[in-house]
Amino acid sequence: MIPTTPSAMILPGRRRGFEARLEQDTLILQTPSFSRRIPITAIEQTESPKAGGRSFVVVLTAPQAARPASWTVQGRSASAARAFLDALQRKLPVRDASEPRTDGTLLVTETPVVKPPVDWRRIASRTAVSLYLLVAAAMLSAGILGAYEWYSALLCWLIGSLTVPLRHFVYGGWEMTRETWWLRTHGVLVEGRRLYAGAYEFTDLEGRTRELTGTSTHAERVEILYDPEGRTEAQVGRGTTGNLIFAVFFFVVCLAMTIAMACLALASPLFALYLASFPLY
Template identity: 35%
Template sequence: MTSTETSSLVLHGKGRASARLRDGVVLLEADGVRRRIPVAAIERVDVHGARVRRLTVVLTGDEPVAYHLRCRSALAVHEFAQAVRRALPVRDADEPRPNGTELVTEKPLERAAPNRIRQLRWGLGGGYVLVLVLLLVTDAGVVPGVLWAVAPGPIAAGGLGVYGGWQLFREAWVLRTRGITVEGRLQRSHFYNGVEQYTYAYVDSHGVRRERTGSDGGAERVEITYDPADPETTKVGRRTAGQLVFGAVLILLAGAVLLAGVAFVVMGMAALVI
């Protein structure tokens, strides 16, 4: 078994569909069925469709069967297809192929537990509409009703901004305090949504070969800083001061917007109660 027969990539599609590559088997979950597709049963893997975001796994056999998975990220589809292609056995053109459908096993998926987050969203949405209606039909006034109506905007924008700023700040702080810098070599580049993406390969301190893909870079050799506790956290270069400042500023600005939205909610509730 080669190291390419297992990949850490997880491809997510619509309706909770997903695909993984483990121990030479493509695990495809879609339409309420979990399919185990050995790489020996796969003739080829195609990437096509609108914006090349559709993965097609074609089985071997005289009448090949194909399974499809559509993903939002074209880059994720491309990377997963490459991982599966590396795991496919090398065959001669005239080599007999097995009937791929006979090698595929299927098992119905267990019904998922109720989505608590979705139920919470519906509950909050219903409560929001109820309060808005009460503010409009009572003598609370126009201003509290308007403030309540616009409150979700700054709350959502501010919350996302705070979260994004915290992620930037935390990543920079982690890389600054415990990051390890190694040399990376350019492997390939491609365009995604009009932006050129660069993939660099590097070897970490444990001798494991890893890859890093992003829009920064371009040189044949660059320094890559990574977090040994979480190798997925990386950046080209080793300077983090700018990212720390930007993350902190984003947290402050987005936090002010978030607090304004919360104040609108408090004012609307106060007008309804008083």
């Protein structure tokens, strides 16, 4: 079905957090502090400033002999601002010059913008990456200036940087271990019927029909172990010991490698300082 309501048109502002949005019958001016909603019926006309063509002025209606209120809308490019202005002008109502005007500011509403909570994890990640780049740049600069032992420290530091991708393997191994243990202790065993190659369907305890795909089994009927709470994916067969042993082994190996790489990265500057403290003859 094709939607009858057209999509809103958006004009990004020159500064971050500023934008103009043209909906069906409302112009919305967004700022980092508040959102101003201007009905189309409250707009008298629009004026295009001469400077650059990346902005235009929205003039509201006002009673006779009263000074109308206006706001300037700024865009990032002249073509985008012109397209937005043309779309807005096509929506403006046609008024007679002698038609009485109302105060357009009475129809404008402003609501404060609720700022999202601070993402401390993102800030910590950016800080850690910045410190990493600063330390790497410092060791590289020291090596270029003649302290050649810092090249070996930089090499150890770069090898230690493998802790970043290894961290994802540690997390994946832990999730695999946790899910396998949960399925082992809370799983329910039912019979599944083959639908097509690699896919089976089964009925859970509540009478709902579920489907399990991506299997390598081709039997017509198999045993399926599934979690009634839906926390983990179902599996073909009742055996979980082998999967649990593999998951624990994978997690321990990845964790040990990550710790070793992290220690190497942290110790590399200290090792270079230790080498630099001995005079070379």
